[in-house]
Amino acid sequence: MSESGAVLPWLVIRQDDNGNHYRVGRYATRDEAQQIADSLDTSGPEQLYWVERVGQPAT
Template identity: 60%
Template sequence: MSERATAVQPWLVIRQDGNGNRYRVASYPTRAEAERVAARLDGQGPGLYAVERLGRRS
């Protein structure tokens, strides 16, 4: 298993659909990386993508 796979990655990309259901899409070691991915996904169709820190919900 790679070092990245076993490291804590506290920044989550979350997708919320039109019914309010929330899904964890991926996790990243830095907020900046998670925000780049969320921004890229936001432009690809319906759904809202947000970044949250693990253990916290905005």
């Protein structure tokens, strides 16, 4: 839970060309997170974006 009291259990993760992982943002729903990941996949340099739930290991 964040300071505002909102629960944001979904993460968008980015992997760069060197294999480093970065958290892009946290979101309330999987759909919201997936929309962000999809929009980032189509812009800028070729990076890998995916959605995962907080506390759930990447697959």
